[in-house]
Amino acid sequence: MLDALDILLQANFWAATIRIATPLIFGVLGALLCERAGVLNLGIEGIFVAGAMSGWLAVYLGLPLWGGVLVAALVGAGFGLVHGVLTVPLGLSQHVTGIGVTLLATSAAYFGYRVAFPNVGTPPRIEPFPPLDVPVIGNLPFIGPIVGQQTAFTVLAFACVILVAFVLARTPLGLALRAVGDNPEAVEAQGLSVVGLRMGAVMAGSALMALGGAFLTLSAFNAFYFGMINGRGWVCIALTVFASWRPGKALVGALLFGALDAYQLRLQTITGGAVPSQIFLMLPYIFSIAALVLVARRADYPRALMKPYFKGQR
């Protein structure tokens, strides 16, 4: 029993928590940006795959690591453009379109991989982001090893939380984004473009989602594998509701999920096979569902979420 608590005192556990949470932070931020503007983006799972694949491929082909990050973001924004055009000016069902985008982006990534490496069994490796080497903090006990296992990509994720929170809360743009997800008529009546705001939010959100994927191939691992996203995008959609569409809570939710995942991995080794490992694998997801049941009942959905807006109709 003490062993189970001992895990919480290991720097290793906390480092893993942050590492597992990082792609989710990007994903939840992206999803909440889209949803705050009134567009559900279920393309997230596929955009993760496309971001992971394109960022890694760009680095493999010779771009610097940050170049790969940029390529992933652009690819994400591209799929965001597809989702946005279909759902915003054309007003198609956001559920159906999102699933379509996920299928399209996943297949396009796999296809691109096969075209680039027709006859390769194991994917070639790249040199991923190196661990951080922070002068003073790196030498602190406990904190030092946790920080020392992270990369600059994780720092970017935390910076994005602050950036998104600031934009939403403190800028005229954020005000307009929050308004367009609640009542597009109010935005139109104030002379702003509903289509422009929503398209922009979906593209920016999708770019963030793609960064979540790219983190896996450029920082957590060093190559692209089929199936490596493994439902992370869907988890982000649930975490967005859990976070009540707030960036700060999104960070908390992602870290909580990361902690549970890191914890169950370590718990498996302690129990030594007495409990089937699948039970442990289920834990974070069971927790997500339970949290969602508790939180979502009171969830204050953006009022215009999933409602297409056409100018001149009331």
Add this chain to the structure above:
Amino acid sequence: MLPSSGRDAADLSRPGRGSRQGNRLRLQLMHPDPRPLVLSLTGITKRFGPLTANDRIDLDVRAGEIVALLGENGAGKTTLMSILFGHYVADEGTVNVAGTGGQLAPLPGGSAEAALEAGIGMVHQHFALAENLTGFENIVLGTQSLWSTRLKRREARARVERLIEESGLAADLDVPVARLSVGEQQRIEILKALYRDVRVLILDEPTAVLTPQEADGLAATVRRLAGRGLAVIFISHKLHEVLALCERVVVLRGGAKVADRPTAGADRATLAELMVGRAIPARERPPTTPGASVLELRAASVGKPGQRDRLEAADLVLRAGEIVGIAGVSGNGQGALAALVAGLAAARSGEVTIAGAPAGEADPAGRIAAGVGRIPEDRHRDGTIGALSVAENYVLETVSEAGNQAFGFLRRAGIRARTGEAIRAYDIRCPGPDAAIRALSGGNMQKVVLARVLERAPRLILAHQPTRGLDIGATTEVHRRLIAARGRGAGVLLISEDLDELFALSDRIAVVHAGHLSPAMVAEGLDVRTVGLMMAGHMPGEAA
């Protein structure tokens, strides 16, 4: 219940602004009007398929003028204003707006941004507010560059507060709009327009959602703003408001302008006739002899003790062949009473007898079977199902009866035929029985509800705000039908906020306030002011 025009003059001579106002008043009497034109519409035509919504309409508006735009639903008022505000593009005609220099310049169509830029502001009947934002945030929304890195709160805040002070539009700026009252939300809407320095303010049915007190406050504000040179276009079909507030009235009918005249010298009858195109027959209420009771409440309590919309130990008797009106500010127990009668709620204590039998548990289907007809307060939410057709809505309450189904299958042909008859009998304007009901105007939707209720010759009719949001034509029709039902021997429970309506229809009137229902008083000879005081909670017999 707007103040009389006597207060208008008093308002204009408020201290501090006296000399300028006085000048303006004197100048007004001269001819031609010296106030500068701020808006000029010429030959505006707009067609939707075969329908001509606006037919060569001309309209001039001057600074400081309050112009009423009057017309039935579908007369083209909203279309005209939507063109002005850039929601639609006119097929023909031009819109000229005065710039800051006073020169008239054409307004490009189809752009709300251009309209805002030109100083035209519009307060829609359904507010265009983001409810998750605060009042302040709604006001500044879109007024600062989207690419600036900070929202400049301090200057904006000071300006909004100055506007509040000048206009008297008090509202809490710092809570999400969803938590504000309807009156406050409307004040935020007007502030939104003022913040953008509008020179023309369009108010679309602004009093439809307000209590009488709030409507009074709005009228005072509008006068004050006009006194400062703002041109106001006041869209309404409430004639007494138009006569009290506006100096000129423009009447639209069937898409064309049929009158443009000063309100001085006009009366309600002439304006109503212009709007409807025919003389409105005076309501006749032949005497009846009330029969057996169809609804009896004995010390009935409904709803939780803590909430406002409840009934506490209410006594009421409604007999066949009479109309009993329930007056009161909305939310004081009307909802609980309606729910009780409709079978949506059961009494917590006391006795309730409907059509001679104890009411018992909540049982809406049982009430329908017992002969209770229900005209709900919100026809969109509780009266109709928007996605279904007119015919399907028409048989909603009787779908399991023999004429409408056989062996569990709908008898569509029969349903359609009977709906067709109702469409003719009630003059419901719609493409046919199969049209989706949500495409109908409010008045026509209400006629479907009315036809559904009356078809079954109910013994008890619950009419909850039966004419809210309806124009004169539809209102007259609803009133005529209710009086006819009374003559046929039905008991009508009329819950309304409109005192004119209550006094015109009711045999007796009871007032509800904070869950307490007064005894029903004979309406004949009853003083409106007494009822007004009781609505505010001053029940007679209580210690002052």
